[in-house]
Amino acid sequence: MRRLLGLVAATVAAIILVASGQVSAAPVPAKLLKSTADHSKFKALDQEFASGPEVTKACLSCHTEAAKQIHQTQHWKWEFINPDTKQVLGKKHIVNNFCTSVKSNEAACNSCHIGYGWRDDKFDFTVEENVDCLVCHDATGKYKKPSGFAGLPVTKDTEFPPGSGKIVRGINLKEIAMKVGPSRRTTCGGCHFNGGGGDGVKHGDLDTSLEAPNKDLDVHMDTEGLNFTCATCHKTGGHQVPGSRYAPTAMDKNPAHIRGVADKSNPTTCQACHGQAPHKVAKLNDHTGKLACQTCHIPAFARGGQPTKMFWDWSTAGKLGPDGKPMVVKDDDGYDTYMTIKGDFKWAENVKPEYIWFNGTVNYTLFGDKIEKGDKPTAINNFEGSATDGKSMIWPIKLFRGKQQYDPVNKTLVITHLAGNDDTAFWKNLNWEKAVATGMSSENAKFSGKVDFIETYSMWPITHMVAPKEKAVGCVECHSSGGRLEKIDGIYIPGRGSDHAAWLEVGGWAVAALALLAVLGHGLGRFFAYKRNR
């Protein structure tokens, strides 16, 4: 009996061992990298780096053409000349209605430049070592370019601002350099999720919730599903990243891209993969003649739990707290609604977009253009389009409204020196006249000495946070009166009351009602005649 029990126990133990994989026939092969190069084995990277440019030098020792490629890009130049409007755009030039301008604030803003040391006009755009490889290729999540250092990483613990007692911790560039890889959602997102100075502030359809989104938030980037990175759509060639919003593709009538076919069309559009007839139901495909895919497939932006800024009023900036110091007022969720240095904000989550006709042309009000304070806010940028130009589609946008400083005498937008550890920076001294004077002199521009505030708006295309098809906008949300497309002119939308001919609506129902009354009256007459004559 005991022997039998022993045999049973031994058999059971053997089965468990086999099942748990402890007894296996063949050794597990070492997991191979997909890449042909393991950067941790490179001698050139196995050294202590004192600065960013030193790392770049090491990168370029193998990737000989990389910096030359980067030098050609919008990411490097922060300049874009619109081929149609000839407007000179890009962060280097435009004035927006968030922090208004990069100019005279380079040391702070340019922590998001893919270069090292763009502090002022003297930055040399031709130096190869000034290219920052790590900001896009860091795979550790440890790479940081703190604001105030003109895009340079900090390698030794540094007190910043000097005399403030606050310490910026140094990072180990060697560790980061030895683990570089392709760009990922977090590298692109480091800047693009934080545009406008913080998480989700600017775009509405881009925030840190996209670092690891679920299917509901983004059907393509879903970490459990397709798991796209930004570059899956924004597919680069020679470091050129397609899909800039300065000259977007509003209408794409090209077929889906196919391997082996030289496609010149924008690879970031929905159609570049999905083609022209993506729906199984023919009636839905009919909609692609007038509607951008995004209009139905992105029911709302800021859906990932992170609100986006919808309104920014600079005119209220400067009020000090009860202690006589700059203050911050927060809402119940912990988001700033007032800052002494920035004014009032409004945040919103799950925002239904506004809808407009858009043909891909964006017109900017540039620094120097004449603007007039009136009933209507000034357009920082305006998306052009109409029902009839043959180039427009109905697009969802985020409309960002604000009130910002301008020169009421010369009637222009102004450049404001906000950030800096000096006597004129607004964030330090809260004096508009001084701050604008410094900002304007950095551009050698005329300034009257007076500062007033003007209402503005800017438009942002909504194109990320694509929902799964079950969560797309339902028919009735547009096919109704007062629906999402109520303000869209130039087309007939079945179900929208404002498209109806009043004479037919009134006349039709009136005649039908009269007919009903007449037959009821006639019937009643017959009934009484029948009763009387019985």
Place this chain on the structure above:
Amino acid sequence: MSRVYIFKRFERFWHWSQAALILLMLITGFEVHGSYAALGWQKAANLHTLAAWALITLWAFAIFWHFTTGEWKQYIPTSEKIVAVMRYYAFGIFDPNAHHPFRTTQLTKHNPLQRLAYLFVKLFINPLIWISGLLYLYYHDLGAYGIGNQGGVQLGAIALAHTLAAFLMLIFLIVHVYFATTGHTPLAHIKAMITGWEDLEQEAR
């Protein structure tokens, strides 16, 4: 009491299935139009399209049947007794001693007013609904044939014609349903449409 077989089996099938489809299309159509919310827009639109194809198929068979059986002649307008029929519906119907001036037979199953009304439905309302409906459904593809947007035919104009036809159909339906009750008993005509047999009113008691 004498009776006459006036509605054959196909005719009755055609009539009632057409009635059901038209009712469904009116209910769903006016929802698509935005007059009210009932089934939900998407469901209404889908049902409307489905019913449209069913009705078009039915009409194809009905037209074939009308011509092969010669029944189309039932709709040839006539002025004979038309004033008398109108006078009957206006006055005589309230008088227990008055009789309908028209006698139903297999060769003339419709009175002169019916003939006119049905002819108007068949030659005006139905084609208007049918053509405007198909243009509505295939509006997106019209451009390829040079009509559509570039050809100057706007969806709004197509929808207007379709809506007008829908109102006409609604008005016809109201009056038609009421007239169905004006036989010598309120259910006489309706029974005939179900069984095919019409009881003839007895002459002078």
